[in-house]
Amino acid sequence: MISTRMTVRGGALLLALVAVLPVGSALAEPGPPAAGPGSELVPGVAPGPQQPWQVDTPDQMLAPKVYTPSAQEDAVEPRDAAPGADALVEYVPLGDAAAGKAVACTKQTGPHQRQVERWLKLTVDGKQSASDCRAIRAFQRKQGIKPDSGFAGPVTWAHMRLLSAKKDPNAAGKCPVRTERVACVDLARQLTWVQKGKAVVFGPVPMRSGRAGYRTRTGWHKIYWKHKNHWSTLYNSPMPYSQFFDGGQAFHAIYGSIYDPNGSWGCVNLRLADARTLWGVLKKGDRVYVWGRRAGT
Numbered sequence: 361m362i363s364t365r366m367t368v369r370g371g372a373l374l375l376a377l378v379a380v381l382p383v384g385s386a387l388a389e390p391g392p393p394a395a396g397p398g399s400e401l402v403p404g405v406a407p408g409p410q411q412p413w414q415v416d417t418p419d420q421m422l423a424p425k426v427y428t429p430s431a432q433e434d435a436v437e438p439r440d441a442a443p444g445a446d447a448l449v450e451y452v453p454l455g456d457a458a459a460g461k462a463v464a465c466t467k468q469t470g471p472h473q474r475q476v477e478r479w480l481k482l483t484v485d486g487k488q489s490a491s492d493c494r495a496i497r498a499f500q501r502k503q504g505i506k507p508d509s510g511f512a513g514p515v516t517w518a519h520m521r522l523l524s525a526k527k528d529p530n531a532a533g534k535c536p537v538r539t540e541r542v543a544c545v546d547l548a549r550q551l552t553w554v555q556k557g558k559a560v561v562f563g564p565v566p567m568r569s570g571r572a573g574y575r576t577r578t579g580w581h582k583i584y585w586k587h588k589n590h591w592s593t594l595y596n597s598p599m600p601y602s603q604f605f606d607g608g609q610a611f612h613a614i615y616g617s618i619y620d621p622n623g624s625w626g627c628v629n630l631r632l633a634d635a636r637t638l639w640g641v642l643k644k645g646d647r648v649y650v651w652g653r654r655a656g657t
């Protein structure tokens with residue numbers, strides 16, 4: 361599990377995540393080692409007063425009550441996310457993120473050190489060095505990842521996986537090719553896209569799937585209900601642009617970061633803009649194929 365606590369440092373409120381499970385991995389890569397006692401990762405950029413970090417997003421674990429929304433209800437668009445909610449903010453050690461301490465180049469070895477070293481074609485030894493940090497910082501700066509301190513964290517690695525998949529997300533042929541639309545959900549890479557035949561008609565985009573004990577169910581599913589302004593009755597939480605495909609599991613947007621180390625309660629969480637676009641791509645009856653396994657589950 362991943363526990364949370366609020367920490368106040370120099371007047372800045374940081375939400376500390378005590379990571380005891382690895383976050384993210386590639387199919388050919390083992391997950392990062394479990395963090396040691398007391399290790400903490402937090403968002404490396406403190407949010408503004410009107411944009412608190414949302415660590416977790418409760419989902420509708422049980423199948424919702426299905427009904428036909430009225431045209432008047434569907435005409436209402438879910439509210440926009442707060443400015444910067446989708447920013448690429450890396451999760452860094454608490455010491456590096458402490459208020460008033462500017463870390464130009466971290467000496468800390470990140471949980472995805474080996475994967476990042478391999479992606480950047482560096483010497484793969486799993487140990488942070490000054491040259492590693494410079495190379496990682498250059499990548500983070502080019503991609504707009506903040507802070508660009510050279511820490512090989514979950515956001516940096518997730519963005520590398522996304523870039524690698526842009527040209528052909530189904531290069532490995534894991535998602536079955538059909539003449540009709542298929543929404544592909546790759547749990548190992550935490551990516552989703554829609555293909556029709558071999559043509560990709562949406563994505564790939566980053567996503568967040570179910571945590572340990574609440575894994576997103578694999579195999580074939582079907583979009584059986586779409587509810588643009590869905591609200592989780594179990595947790596009193598918004599689930600905008602919900603497209604349910606298996607019981608209470610659905611594609612839907614969240615208003616926090618999809619990169620935080622917590623998994624969902626089984627749903628496929630998306631950034632708001634991505635969920636909004638996907639809403640217009642998928643129709644009731646479209647097929648969904650889920651495979652792989654999220655690291656740590």
